[in-house]
Amino acid sequence: MEIRLKHLTKIFPGNPKKNIPDTHAVEDLNLTIPDGKLYALLGPSGCGKSTTLNMIAGLSEPSSGEIWFGDEDVTDLSPEKRGIGLVFQNYALYPHMTVYKNVAFPLTNLRVEEKVKDANGNDVLDEEGKPLVKKRKLTKIEIDKLVRETSKIVQIEEYLWRKPSQLSGGQQQRVAIARALVKHPRVLLLDEPLSNLDARLRLQTREEIRRIQKSTGITTIFVTHDQEEAMSISDEIVVMKLGVEQQAGIPQEVYNEPANRFVANFLGTPPINFFHGEIRGNKIYIGDAMVKEITDKTLPDQKVTVGIRPEGIVPSEKGVLPFHIDQIITQGRDIIIQGDHPLETRPCKFVVDAFTDVKVGDIHCEVKPHKCFAFSLEGNEERIA
Amino acid sequence: MIKKNNWKGWLYLAPIIILMAVFTFYPLISTFSIAFMKDYDYIKQTSAGFTFDNFAIVLGLAPTNPEAPVELQGYVTDVVRYAIPNTAIITFVTVPLSIIIALAIAVGLNSIPKFQKIFQTIFFIPYVTNSIAVGMVFAVLFDYNGIVNFLLGTMGREYAWIDLGAPTWKAMIALCIYIIWSSLPFKILIFLSGLAGIDKQYYDAAKIDSAGKFKTLMHVTVPLLSPQILYVMITSFIGAFKEYDSVVGLLGKPGTDATKNMYTVVYYIYDTISQNNVHYGSAAAVLLFVVILAFTGIQFWVSKKRVHY
Ligand SMILES: Nc1ncnc2c1ncn2[C@@H]1O[C@H](COP(=O)(O)OP(=O)(O)OP(=O)(O)O)[C@@H](O)[C@H]1O
Numbered sequence: 193m194e195i196r197l198k199h200l201t202k203i204f205p206g207n208p209k210k211n212i213p214d215t216h217a218v219e220d221l222n223l224t225i226p227d228g229k230l231y232a233l234l235g236p237s238g239c240g241k242s243t244t245l246n247m248i249a250g251l252s253e254p255s256s257g258e259i260w261f262g263d264e265d266v267t268d269l270s271p272e273k274r275g276i277g278l279v280f281q282n283y284a285l286y287p288h289m290t291v292y293k294n295v296a297f298p299l300t301n302l303r304v305e306e307k308v309k310d311a312n313g314n315d316v317l318d319e320e321g322k323p324l325v326k327k328r329k330l331t332k333i334e335i336d337k338l339v340r341e342t343s344k345i346v347q348i349e350e351y352l353w354r355k356p357s358q359l360s361g362g363q364q365q366r367v368a369i370a371r372a373l374v375k376h377p378r379v380l381l382l383d384e385p386l387s388n389l390d391a392r393l394r395l396q397t398r399e400e401i402r403r404i405q406k407s408t409g410i411t412t413i414f415v416t417h418d419q420e421e422a423m424s425i426s427d428e429i430v431v432m433k434l435g436v437e438q439q440a441g442i443p444q445e446v447y448n449e450p451a452n453r454f455v456a457n458f459l460g461t462p463p464i465n466f467f468h469g470e471i472r473g474n475k476i477y478i479g480d481a482m483v484k485e486i487t488d489k490t491l492p493d494q495k496v497t498v499g500i501r502p503e504g505i506v507p508s509e510k511g512v513l514p515f516h517i518d519q520i521i522t523q524g525r526d527i528i529i530q531g532d533h534p535l536e537t538r539p540c541k542f543v544v545d546a547f548t549d550v551k552v553g554d555i556h557c558e559v560k561p562h563k564c565f566a567f568s569l570e571g572n573e574e575r576i577a
Numbered sequence: 578m579i580k581k582n583n584w585k586g587w588l589y590l591a592p593i594i595i596l597m598a599v600f601t602f603y604p605l606i607s608t609f610s611i612a613f614m615k616d617y618d619y620i621k622q623t624s625a626g627f628t629f630d631n632f633a634i635v636l637g638l639a640p641t642n643p644e645a646p647v648e649l650q651g652y653v654t655d656v657v658r659y660a661i662p663n664t665a666i667i668t669f670v671t672v673p674l675s676i677i678i679a680l681a682i683a684v685g686l687n688s689i690p691k692f693q694k695i696f697q698t699i700f701f702i703p704y705v706t707n708s709i710a711v712g713m714v715f716a717v718l719f720d721y722n723g724i725v726n727f728l729l730g731t732m733g734r735e736y737a738w739i740d741l742g743a744p745t746w747k748a749m750i751a752l753c754i755y756i757i758w759s760s761l762p763f764k765i766l767i768f769l770s771g772l773a774g775i776d777k778q779y780y781d782a783a784k785i786d787s788a789g790k791f792k793t794l795m796h797v798t799v800p801l802l803s804p805q806i807l808y809v810m811i812t813s814f815i816g817a818f819k820e821y822d823s824v825v826g827l828l829g830k831p832g833t834d835a836t837k838n839m840y841t842v843v844y845y846i847y848d849t850i851s852q853n854n855v856h857y858g859s860a861a862a863v864l865l866f867v868v869i870l871a872f873t874g875i876q877f878w879v880s881k882k883r884v885h886y
């Protein structure tokens with residue numbers, strides 16, 4: 193099911209008496225989350241990701257704007273009627289219930305519609321001639337079947353009789369996912385579900401989330417502040433800053449063509465390198481070094497911020513860009529070179545493969561043009577080339 | 578090293594140990610020993626030897642003076658006839674009711690967004706009010722010409738609740754209301770502090786799981802509050818078994834007629850002091866102790882499965 197957010201805004205009122213200003217947690221957010229896709233909300237801490245998710249879940253009321261599930265406006269619908277599954281940042285498993293009961297709990301509240309049958313198994317009709325439909329609770333047997341099916345998907349069958357406190361973080365997280373999935377929700381929402389896990393488990397569980405999402409085909413929104421996490425498993429991402437959408441799209445496209453300096457800075461590890469540069473005669477310069485020729489448009493001469501991805505800088509005798517290398521960090525497959533350039537905004541890092549022959553000292557580098565961007569110094573620091 | 582300085586620790590503890598020895602341990606041991614003494618006289622501190630009879634006498638199973646001629650043998654029957662049933666009624670009516678009411682009020686208070694502090698204060702006032710004053714207020718309420726009868730439209734001596742001539746069941750209703758009312762603030766306080774410690778996320782989770790208000794209360798709030806509920810339950814059962822001051826506070830005497838129809842076990846124990854029958858009182862105290870101990874033990878045992886720390 194497609195989810196659309198229209199001009200979604202959330203303002204937490206401040207206190208004028210105590211001079212506390214309003215917090216604009218989410219500002220005029222317009223998003224379309226395609227059916228059956230894994231969608232990531234990405235941004236630094238405090239940018240309004242959880243607030244957005246809570247509004248989609250119905251736990252928090254939007255100040256203005258609309259939320260649509262398919263062609264149904266759910267803005268004013270209470271959370272219990274929205275048919276969503278939510279995995280909380282710290283799971284919020286009921287500590288007094290066993291894993292089984294935790295997973296079964298949403299089912300015990302579920303009402304299913306069923307056609308009323310007469311003694312011969314034919315539909316009973318109402319006055320208008322339509323089949324009579326009655327709502328009923330699920331039976332114990334139906335609940336058991338669903339709980340076991342879902343436990344199988346997330347692989348928690350062995351722990352069904354344990355309490356949450358007797359599980360590891362990763363296991364708890366899978367239980368939380370099972371609880372969210374078991375009622376076959378229309379939408380699955382995950383709020384930084386991996387933040388409590390260690391690095392290895394995080395990798396493992398994010399693959400698992402991807403696998404579960406693929407196998408169930410549920411439209412899923414995944415909140416994270418970890419760009420690598422978002423990039424690696426999602427079909428589409430949106431990057432937010434202070435409640436405002438910066439850019440949305442397919443992860444690789446956003447990475448390759450960042451809309452502005454913030455997005456370029458936020459995506460990628462190690463982060464992009466920035467230099468004080470300028471555009472002269474439709475060419476991008478860092479100091480005297482011409483690093484890129486602009487071919488697709490004509491831009492007036494101006495000062496800009498030049499961003500170069502760490503993988504876009506390659507040590508080379510014929511290179512145009514001089515560097516002083518401070519430190520070389522070998523990381524198995526890659527080498528991270530930490531260096532300085534007089535026009536940098538912060539120490540530069542670039543990544544080369546492990547067989548590259550580099551030493552501490554002065555060198556020259558080449559710049560890959562498609563890894564090099566120019567950002568305006570004005571306004572939102574949009575990318576201009 | 579640690580052993581060397583041990584006397585220092587004892588020194589620091591001395592004041593409290595001495596106080597407890599004088600006011601807790603000594604009376605405790607005395608009670609147990611006096612319970613087994615025949616014809617103990619607490620003024621002269623003498624007794625006629627060791628016996629088990631005191632227990633039988635308190636329970637009305639043996640005459641107070643077996644040596645006397647049959648027609649002069651007296652039986653203590655007030656305990657069996659009044660004190661035990663009254664204490665049981667008080668315990669099994671006021672404890673569950675007050676816990677349920679306190680829980681409802683605490684949950685209600687916890688969910689109101691505005692003026693929460695003010696209401697909490699209001700509900701806490703009975704706790705800091707002098708119990709004699711509270712007893713007087715209730716005496717006015719339940720006077721035969723009091724507010725309760727005025728509201729019921731039944732003014733007059735023949736409709737008495739707590740005055741002379743009132744039937745036991747009416748006096749018992751008044752007494753139970755009084756006990757419940759005065760026990761609420763403490764329980765509400767405990768529940769409120771427990772509720773404050775429940776993570777709000779569980780309620781969000783319950784909403785997402787489509788649980789209704791009542792289901793959330795029964796399946797989320799109550800289990801998560803179960804340590805507080807157990808604590809309140811055990812302390813109030815113990816308190817109710819020992820109910821005495823409420824009878825004095827409300828009625829000022831052990832009955833609403835010529836008998837002791839509002840007797841409680843502890844009331845009887847106190848009465849034995851003025852009658853110089855402390856050995857009976859001690860026996861009753863020991864019996865009560867055993868009952869309370871057994872009861873508390875049962876509660877702990879039952880709660881093992883149901884309380885989630
Ligand atoms: N109840 C509230 N009252 C006032 N301000 C709030 C409230 N909840 C959140 N905020 C503010 O709204 C902004 C967005 O918060 P939100 O929790 O959505 O951030 P987030 O993107 O989820 O951050 P994180 O990655 O740290 O979880 C923050 O500036 C926060 O201080």
Ligand SMILES: [Mg+2]
Nearest residue numbers: 241242243384
């Ligand atoms: Mg958050």
